[in-house]
Amino acid sequence: MIIRWLQRGALMLVVLASLYASLQNLVSTRDLGSISDDPVANWEKRFETLKRQLPFTRGLVGYISDSSVPGINFNAPNDEGEYVLTQYVLAPIIIIKGTNQEWNVGNLSGPAYAAWSKSNHGEFDVMPFRDGLYLLHRIAP
């Protein structure tokens, strides 16, 4: 008889716990942010103008960010997240870290751009865009 009561207790626990957990989970999805906010779509918008300036839609493009500029503080997870997002929004263009390509994207904060500019001695033609975005066209080898 004890086993029957234990079985009933276990079933009751499963029912109550799963009801509680599912309701709790529904409430917690609010913490993911607003339904109207889409950070990936915002990132896409940020790159729209720059993409139009590229002379091709498939190929290789270089990429630098704050982590590429010596002496600049940066948040490593954010820096990597922005790199991944940039590849996502520029697809089917392949982005490659560094500025060895003819066309390169600079995703740089103010201090990082200022530091990088000092090392640019006429190798790049720089097209600035909004929010710290730059298109760097290599004009000298």
Next chain:
Amino acid sequence: MTALTILVFLPPILTGALLTHLLWPDRQLGSLVLKAFLGAGIGLGLWSLLYFLFLLVFAGKGWFIVVELAFLLALCAAVILQERKRGSGAASHVTAPRPTRFQLMLLGLGCIVFLVSLVSTASYLLRRRQGDWDAWMMYNRAARFVYRDQANWLQSFSPQMDPLFHADYPLLLAMNIASGWETLGTDTPHVPMVQSAFFAVACLGLLVTALASAKSLGQASVGLLLLWGTPVFVNEGAREMADIPLAFFILATAILFYLFAVHKKPGLMVLAGLSAGLAAWTKNEGSVLVIGTILGAILGFRKARPARSLLWVAAGLALPLAIVLYFKLALAPPSDVLSGGPARSLQDVLTLSRHLEILLSSSQEVVSFGSWGIPFLPVGIIPILLVLYILFRSRIPGSQRPAYVASCTMLGVQALGYYGIYLITPYELAWHLSYSITRVFLQIYPLLLFLALSASLPVESALESITAGAHGVEHAASN
């Protein structure tokens, strides 16, 4: 747009259901519902293979929809012919079970959890329209490469791409997303959103209908409560990643083993092979399932014409495995798992501290995985499942034992595969474990639920008096 996107996924789901019916033409109501859910995942997998083959020959032509419809019509014709051949007599087997009050109560509570979790899924999807990190790093990114420049889609696997983006990953999700976009004419995020939700619901539906068929309605309701009452599973179903689709194929393969042990229809073993092959087309870990399925079929069904069982599994495996091998050997860049080289891998295998770290992390996950977040219940779902199994344990009928041997072999091989990958991972082990171990458990969680609940007494037995025997309980539950 969402309604249109759902329509886009109907042909693959119908195709899967029809193919499943063609290979296992059982007409019982329970079997038909089970086949609808089984067919949903199988169909999405087949569609993805079909689109990959289409692109290899006709990239940039843009008439995949014609192939889709032709394939669907051909299957419809084959099923109609088969049904006509069988005649209407067999339809008399269709029976509707009469549930008890207890079963209805459990089912009602299960439906509440289902609806609440479905709203959670929708809420998660709407707040993460492009999916989570891995989704836009791998699957949705790969789909964009294919859709946005289809004529040059093979460039998507360029070795120049940063290995971080895993261009070597199998393409089940990406191909379906790209073909959905092609049909709709726009790369809307609704396509990966709907695909993600479809796989989550199909996985739940498959578990519930299989438990209803194997045990009872009460058992199926408890399966529903345990799977969709586990937040980590529900949220994963909305993250647009490949773990739930892989969980679907792992579960489907085990259920097909079970159904084969019960019905002895060769088509079920063909479907088991197909399901394992589609797992390999979903995620790299899915390739381990292929090995587990072959070993499972050999060990589980060794007493009943093992060569034939293996042949049927091989027949199902052939197409997806051939495509996976072609993709891996001819198109994909090298996998990051083996990037350390054989010497480094051997050194990792011989390092005791790595073994201890993996075992410790795994045992912690066994205790805490799928926690309900209830203050007085500081353990996860696996210890609770174990307690349920102990309380309701029952003797597995001899005819069904081969299925459990096969599924447990599959589970063991899968666990060994995960262990091996962690052992030789080129990434920092602690980071890799913390980043992925919960998802690894998620991949096998529906299978664990099926094994534990199908091997137990029906939960209806909890209402029986002490004098009622287990036989009576089984009999009552099956009504």
